[in-house]
Amino acid sequence: MDHFARLGLPAALDLELASLDRAYFALQRQWHPDRFVAKPAAERARASVEAAALNDAYRTLKDPLSRAVYLAELSGVEMPGDGKTIDDPELLMEAMEAREELHDAGSAEAVDALAAKVREDMKASLNGLGSLFLAGDKPAIRKALLRLRYLDKFAEEARARRMNLERSSV
Amino acid sequence: MAYSEKLIDHYENPRNIGSLDKSSEDVGTGLVGAPACGDVMKLQIKVGADGLIEDAKFKTFGCGSAIASSSLVTEWVKGKTIDEAETIKNTDIAKHLALPPVKIHCSVLAEDAIKAAIADYRAKTAKKAE
Numbered sequence: 001m002d003h004f005a006r007l008g009l010p011a012a013l014d015l016e017l018a019s020l021d022r023a024y025f026a027l028q029r030q031w032h033p034d035r036f037v038a039k040p041a042a043e044r045a046r047a048s049v050e051a052a053a054l055n056d057a058y059r060t061l062k063d064p065l066s067r068a069v070y071l072a073e074l075s076g077v078e079m080p081g082d083g084k085t086i087d088d089p090e091l092l093m094e095a096m097e098a099r100e101e102l103h104d105a106g107s108a109e110a111v112d113a114l115a116a117k118v119r120e121d122m123k124a125s126l127n128g129l130g131s132l133f134l135a136g137d138k139p140a141i142r143k144a145l146l147r148l149r150y151l152d153k154f155a156e157e158a159r160a161r162r163m164n165l166e167r168s169s170v
Numbered sequence: 171m172a173y174s175e176k177l178i179d180h181y182e183n184p185r186n187i188g189s190l191d192k193s194s195e196d197v198g199t200g201l202v203g204a205p206a207c208g209d210v211m212k213l214q215i216k217v218g219a220d221g222l223i224e225d226a227k228f229k230t231f232g233c234g235s236a237i238a239s240s241s242l243v244t245e246w247v248k249g250k251t252i253d254e255a256e257t258i259k260n261t262d263i264a265k266h267l268a269l270p271p272v273k274i275h276c277s278v279l280a281e282d283a284i285k286a287a288i289a290d291y292r293a294k295t296a297k298k299a300e
Contacts, residue, residue, distance in 0.1 A: 080204075084204070084205075084206070084275075085202045085278065086203050087202060087282075091203070092201045092203045093201065095208075095231075096201065096212055096229070096231070103231075149205045149206075149208055150203070150210070152208065153209075154208075156208075
């Protein structure tokens with residue numbers, strides 16, 4: 001069963017977080033270990049498997065980027081997994097230059113400005129995914145998602161850099 | 171999880187950080203990335219008239235193991251021919267640095283980077299020969 005089906009939601013890029021939360025919390029109650037304490041071992045085991053799968057589904061679908069990557073994989077887009085390297089000079093050059101820029105940013109303001117730019121970029125790219133999925137353009141979906149992963153990593157690094165700057169200024 | 175001394179040494183004192191002129195004819199540049207972790211690694215070699223790698227530089231944005239792996243590779247390739255440098259295996263890197271299993275992919279990245287740099291250098295010399 002895929003993550004969408006598990007939560008009784010349509011497999012789609014756009015997901016209302018409120019309905020996701022509702023579906024998750026209802027099912028979580030249903031499979032909660034406390035309700036199975038007095039049940040036979042087989043049922044207890046089933047409940048813990050269900051609960052784990054449910055958490056996994058929720059985690060994957062809650063974040064827009066991981067949801068998009070998951071949906072892409074469901075749609076047959078092959079994403080490079082752990083340990084796979086990519087050779088996309090344009091993307092890598094962009095990522096390298098962005099990271100150098102972040103590395104050189106000496107003030108919290110400079111880091112914030114870079115982070116804000118990347119957040120906008122991510123938002124626009126995530127919005128643009130819808131039409132790529134509609135068109136079923138797998139290479140374009142893959143390319144866009146790989147770029148989003150690098151933007152996401154950049155945002156994470158910008159947060160870390162921000163914290164370091166704050167710490168050193170105290 | 172304990173990291174090896176060699177790994178920590180390369181991470182804390184990385185060798186050969188920097189850049190070479192990528193437009194220069196005797197410089198080969200390899201740029202690779204592991205999108206799953208968002209790492210990006212640049213490795214460059216400068217090949218002398220005698221066919222030996224006389225300089226190597228790297229720049230890696232990634233975890234400590236990725237930095238150590240690329241640092242080690244730049245150290246290893248200096249003084250080697252490109253054919254010799256091409257035989258460097260990720261397993262050698264992983265073994266030397268005693269990388270934990272979850273970090274093996276960092277050594278794969280470094281192997282791919284040196285291969286990409288060599289391929290870039292070869293493409294340049296082939297073009298020059300035409």
